[in-house]
Amino acid sequence: MATRYAYSIDLDRCIGCQACTVACKTGNEVSLTDAYISITDIVRGQAPNFWGSFAHHRCFHCNDAPCVTVCPTGTLSKWNGLTIVTPEKCSACGYCTDACPFKVPHIYENHVSKCIACLELVKDGGTPWCATTCPSQAIKFGEREQVLADAHARIAQLKPRYPNVQVYGETQLGGLGLLTILLDKPSAYGLPEDPQMPLTIDVWQRVVQPASIGLTVTAIAVTGLSYIIARRQHVREKMQAHAAPSAEESKDVQSKEKQDNG
Amino acid sequence: MGEEAGLPPGPTGKVRADGAREKFLRGGTAIQELIEPMITGKPYPIKGLVSYGVSLFHTLPNVPRTKDALKNLDLHLAIDVLPQDHIAWADVVLPEATYLERYDELWTCSHKTPYIALREPAIEPMYDTKPGWWIARELGLRVGLEDFFKWKTAEEYLILRLSSIGMNLDKLREQQGIVIQKGKPYLADFEKENSSPFTTTSGKVELYSEALEKAKMKPMPEYEATPEPPAGFFRLLYGRSPVHTFARTQNTPLLNELMPENEVWLNDEAATKLGLKHGDRVMLENQDGIKSGPIRVKATPRIRQDCVFLVHGFGHDAPRMTRAHKRGASDAMLQTKYKLDPISGGAGLRVNFVKVVREG
Numbered sequence: 001m002a003t004r005y006a007y008s009i010d011l012d013r014c015i016g017c018q019a020c021t022v023a024c025k026t027g028n029e030v031s032l033t034d035a036y037i038s039i040t041d042i043v044r045g046q047a048p049n050f051w052g053s054f055a056h057h058r059c060f061h062c063n064d065a066p067c068v069t070v071c072p073t074g075t076l077s078k079w080n081g082l083t084i085v086t087p088e089k090c091s092a093c094g095y096c097t098d099a100c101p102f103k104v105p106h107i108y109e110n111h112v113s114k115c116i117a118c119l120e121l122v123k124d125g126g127t128p129w130c131a132t133t134c135p136s137q138a139i140k141f142g143e144r145e146q147v148l149a150d151a152h153a154r155i156a157q158l159k160p161r162y163p164n165v166q167v168y169g170e171t172q173l174g175g176l177g178l179l180t181i182l183l184d185k186p187s188a189y190g191l192p193e194d195p196q197m198p199l200t201i202d203v204w205q206r207v208v209q210p211a212s213i214g215l216t217v218t219a220i221a222v223t224g225l226s227y228i229i230a231r232r233q234h235v236r237e238k239m240q241a242h243a244a245p246s247a248e249e250s251k252d253v254q255s256k257e258k259q260d261n262g
Numbered sequence: 263m264g265e266e267a268g269l270p271p272g273p274t275g276k277v278r279a280d281g282a283r284e285k286f287l288r289g290g291t292a293i294q295e296l297i298e299p300m301i302t303g304k305p306y307p308i309k310g311l312v313s314y315g316v317s318l319f320h321t322l323p324n325v326p327r328t329k330d331a332l333k334n335l336d337l338h339l340a341i342d343v344l345p346q347d348h349i350a351w352a353d354v355v356l357p358e359a360t361y362l363e364r365y366d367e368l369w370t371c372s373h374k375t376p377y378i379a380l381r382e383p384a385i386e387p388m389y390d391t392k393p394g395w396w397i398a399r400e401l402g403l404r405v406g407l408e409d410f411f412k413w414k415t416a417e418e419y420l421i422l423r424l425s426s427i428g429m430n431l432d433k434l435r436e437q438q439g440i441v442i443q444k445g446k447p448y449l450a451d452f453e454k455e456n457s458s459p460f461t462t463t464s465g466k467v468e469l470y471s472e473a474l475e476k477a478k479m480k481p482m483p484e485y486e487a488t489p490e491p492p493a494g495f496f497r498l499l500y501g502r503s504p505v506h507t508f509a510r511t512q513n514t515p516l517l518n519e520l521m522p523e524n525e526v527w528l529n530d531e532a533a534t535k536l537g538l539k540h541g542d543r544v545m546l547e548n549q550d551g552i553k554s555g556p557i558r559v560k561a562t563p564r565i566r567q568d569c570v571f572l573v574h575g576f577g578h579d580a581p582r583m584t585r586a587h588k589r590g591a592s593d594a595m596l597q598t599k600y601k602l603d604p605i606s607g608g609a610g611l612r613v614n615f616v617k618v619v620r621e622g
Contacts, residue, residue: 017505
């Protein structure tokens with residue numbers, strides 16, 4: 001069985017320093033004005049009684065990844081639990097940007113842009129830049145089973161401090177390849193409890209597109225059929241005309257022939 | 263002050279320009295106290311200044327006073343890798359090679375995990391820049407300090423230093439440029455040797471200091487209330503963002519992209535009372551009429567109603583730092599006041615008040 005990799009982010013350890021963002025950008029040579037990771041701070045309450053945390057916005061590496069489902073060119077695909085990118089195949093159609101329930105992939109300079117899972121490093125047995133760099137060891141990477149077990153162990157430790165602490169991504173969309181230790185309910189972080197591919201995209205992909213292919217086939221079939229019928233009709237009419245021409249019709253034919261000749 | 267308490271005088275035994283043992287008990291150089299003597303000539307005249315690797319207008323409070331002092335000097339020599347604000351106030355500028363282009367002094371660290379680390383150039387210095395060690399040596403030789411520079415190159419100097427621990431440059435390079443030794447992180451490590459990591463008379467962490475008591479200082483820290491902000495003003499607080507280091511990284515492309523300017527944190531309810539909303543551009547004006555900005559308002563519940571907060575290091579006024587020039591506001595510019603700590607000579611800067619004025 002192939003390895004299934006996963007990342008984890010421990011929001012109790014995250015200090016919001018953005019070292020992961022910078023390491024990702026330099027390591028993967030991401031354009032200065034683009035990024036695969038963005039971090040925002042969220043806050044509730046009123047000083048001195050407030051609660052804050054950091055929200056990481058980056059690819060969740062869904063097992064049943066809507067972006068992969070909708071990608072018509074194979075630019076986005078799955079590899080050992082990670083959603084990987086082959087940018088040279090991208091036609092910038094933007095289906096993935098609409099399909100992702102987390103609004104992660106975006107089009108940058110005519111190509112899809114999102115976390116590429118540091119594929120070259122990982123294939124060589126290495127660790128992605130974000131996990132290597134994180135100074136507070138909030139980001140981890142490894143085999144999903146182990147990463148998940150470690151996350152559960154952290155949850156047990158954090159439970160007395162944060163009653164709503166939970167692992168986000170254990171089961172969602174077939175299990176995410178980025179497990180987040182949330183200190184509160186997903187809604188506090190603006191995350192959907194049960195992320196789904198947007199219905200319109202789903203309907204488009206599963207109903208309209210197959211239906212449109214059906215319609216196209218039907219249209220071609222109908223065109224073909226009508227051609228055959230029309231042709232037969234035409235031939236039959238022609239033969240009938242030659243077999244039993246009326247006086248009027250034969251005169252017309254003759255005069256026409258004359259005109260043609262002269 | 264110190265001598266009465268039986269504390270030894272400073273290393274030279276002479277009067278210190280920063281007023282150590284006069285204005286405060288003792289400590290390292292109180293750099294902000296060196297500015298006044300440049301203006302008054304007391305206790306003795308200071309006529310020259312070498313600014314090396316310092317953000318003179320961001321690290322010291324009372325920027326207008328610093329500018330007056332610079333005008334009084336016979337020579338201000340600035341050595342830096344960045345065309346910072348104060349560089350324009352130098353008589354001579356010596357541009358330094360960046361850390362990727364030079365050898366530096368060995369980085370030595372004790373504490374939990376002691377180590378010695380090497381910094382080597384990755385590339386030759388670009389443009390007309392020179393490494394710091396080269397600048398120091400060449401200047402030293404010209405002012406009669408040959409005895410301090412009995413080496414010709416940084417490599418020669420480093421080999422000399424490393425020889426004291428039976429190490430050399432090649433060996434250090436083989437070890438990826440770092441020697442790590444086992445540290446003594448726990449008190450028990452010292453107890454085994456019947457010693458203590460603390461240099462106090464009791465050999466323990468002292469909450470009550472007899473040494474301070476002898477020096478007629480408060481042996482226990484006591485809270486002293488600072489003046490409250492006058493009506494219409496907020497106390498100016500400052501601090502750091504994990505993205506930027508001091509006032510030195512605001513112009514670095516990657517970090518500038520993440521955080522191009524600072525915001526003035528203003529309590530959201532206080533902002534509403536002022537008719538301001540998140541993202542509005544304002545000017546900050548302190549109790550002495552000094553202004554900095556424009557800067558965007560961050561209306562947030564994370565701060566008290568009577569204070570505003572700035573991330574330090576922004577509000578550069580240096581046209582050649584093209585990304586950082588005139589972005590955000592400078593806390594140092596607004597800190598025209600400070601309070602001297604009578605023990606250490608540190609500057610307490612959170613005694614300034616600002617009002618938030620809509621831009622224009």
